[in-house]
Amino acid sequence: MSEQPGRDRLIAGRYRLLSPLGEGGMGTVWRAHDEVLQREVAVKEVRAPAGLPAGDVERMYARLEREAWAAARVAHPNVVTVYDVAMEGGRPWIVMELVRGRSLADILETTGPLSVTETARVSAEVLDALRAAHDVGVLHRDVKPANVLLSDDGRVVLTDFGIASVEGSSALTMAGEVIGSPEFLSPERALGRTPGPGSDLWSLGVLLYAAVEGGSPFRHDTPLATLRAVVDEPLPPPRLAGPLTPVIEGLLRKDPEERLPAEQAARDLRLIAAGGAPTTRVAYVPPPPPTVPLPEGEPDPGPPVRERRAGVVLVIGVLALVLALAGLTYTLLHRDDGDRNEGGSTPSATVTKTGEPRSPTPTSHEPSPSTSKSSAPPSSSEPAQSVRVALSGEHTRYEGSCPPPEAESPVFTATFTVGRLPAEVRYRWKLRHGSFEGREWRTLSFPEGGERTRQARVTVRTNDEDGASENAISVEVREPERATSDEVPFTVTCDKTTETPSDGASASSSGTP
Incomplete structure (x- = not known):
């Protein structure tokens, strides 16, 4: 467990913590003051999951530091700017631009779903941010409403690049708690396969659905049930999406190779935001659901030295x-x-x-x-x-x-x-x-x-x-x-x-x- 710093704590001799802005499974975001450049910044205190072995913690922090610097390469008005990665107490503190506004998650929770045109506008800005990141080889891997900020000056800003979701490190706590957002995870990541730009596009599709329909299409009562829905279940037909429907369905194809290309999605979202109709017309037919083995039954009695439950x-x-x-x-x-x-x-x-x-x-x-050992009669008409x-x-x-x-x-x-x-x-x-x-x-x-x-x-x-x-x-x-x-x-x-x-x-x- 990391200690919770109090107000006025100085990080790396430069960033003075003022007040917490938010807290999640991977740490706390603070409003802070940069005493060198005399400006307010946001500082993310990163904490490893409880119970993670010391060696995994060290590797996780090292990877976080590298990925934060990678995210700093993304220069785009729709991407939060990473200023610095400060090491304090053996772990990284990510120093970012302070964006004043509300998250899309807060807006959906307090005011309900967005209109079709507003959903298209916000999503088009998020997609612009993702395309800029993909162009420099950076995957976001945690696209969700909580990481989309609608600033007071009208900007749509995507935050937490490579920080909230760390590829290759364990997120299992001793109590079996899952850290992250399973409902926005792509099927290939849920199955442990290598993610790519298409994985971010899937998460954007879930965000689109949640923003216009008022809820995630795959959310269930437990993380495991949610993940199984992501992998197994067909997409529930949107009811309120209207012209956004073919875009949502195109982004939420289980196979990343079959998803709607980013360029076409961006074009369609801009058209819908302006009151037009999308160019995507092909209806989405979900693929057959994959099967996932489940533990059932007791093992048969036999010669093991000590009987066990399998x-x-x-x-x-x-x-x-x-x-x-x-x-x-x-x-x-x-x-x-x-x-x-x-x-x-x-x-x-x-x-x-x-x-x-x-x-x-x-x-x-x-x-x-x-x-x-096989036995099947050959066909009389063909081999x-x-x-x-x-x-x-x-x-x-x-x-x-x-x-x-x-x-x-x-x-x-x-x-x-x-x-x-x-x-x-x-x-x-x-x-x-x-x-x-x-x-x-x-x-x-x-x-x-x-x-x-x-x-x-x-x-x-x-x-x-x-x-x-x-x-x-x-x-x-x-x-x-x-x-x-x-x-x-x-x-x-x-x-x-x-x-x-x-x-x-x-x-x-x-x-x-």
Whole structure:
């Protein structure tokens, strides 16, 4: 926990804190006086989430400092100006231009939704700010009404570039609290995939919807339910948006490659703000919802040294929302970017991107890849579609402190090869003791003109302190024909007397509730 500075505290020998302007999950913004240049400024006191390990805190602050300086490169009237990054008490304090006005969140809360033309005007200014940032390689990553200021002089100013949401650092507190705004998070960030300019455009689409409709389209009672809605659920049809509807629908396409381009969105928003009609006419048809595995049921009794309850951990982007049950937890880290029908998880150092077609490569000498067992009658009119699945494992015997370091956790790679293209493979991971029940079937797409081989990967983690668990994993294919890989056994033995390695376990892969 950081200490709360009082009034008149001097930061870096220069910035005197006067009064708090606002407070959020990542810190407090202060009105302050620059005693060198004799002007008022805004100073953001950045605080790490409670319970974050010291090493992660240090890396987080270093990254914040770098990204604040990166944001300072964005020179645009719709972007808050970053003046300085001062180090005080071992953490960065971001010194910015003081904008006098109200946030869009305050306005929506007190006066209700904006008109269509005012929403278009404000959003067009926000989009101008984002395009200026993207031009210099800066992503905002936290576009929301609270970070849009409507100044007293009529400016629309986007604040908190790279500060409120820090890519690659954990935002999980000891109580499981999620820091950030899940309802404005893009599907690719919710699935742990690499964000890009399209991720900011998605957040702008949610902001547009909230501003004109009076509420976020994906908000639910809990952060996890909200994130699942972002990934799974179709967009609720706007009721009040009028000519803004095709712009909103174009920005809120689940696939970032299919979103409305920034140039076209900017043109349409300017036309609507002036009372005209947008040029975007194509109706948006939501893609099929992806499936996200959920923990269900008890594991079957079997030969493990110590029986455990198995559960799935859904790790969602930088929010690292952990669903950890007692005992062995299985963190699915599958990332099939070409697939519209499945969820994903935060990548780790041991996870390779599986969304791009590629030829199989050996991953380990222990154990050797297995062969598939399939039986489907060939078609009389054309060659039968076939699928082969081979499974290999790395680090299949772990013994030491738990959770295991990410580089030493058991990792299993499934290699799928189809007989002809295009193809759709439906498959799931299976455990010898315990199973992933419910919505665990996943779809892997093999497009026409692509490769006939693709891979998927799963990592096994544990939160136990001692004891051993023996199990085995395999892959079952349901379509286009039934096939099953051989089982690959693995053992995780936790010894709490063993000293934890210095690099520790990835905070984003598993956590302690």
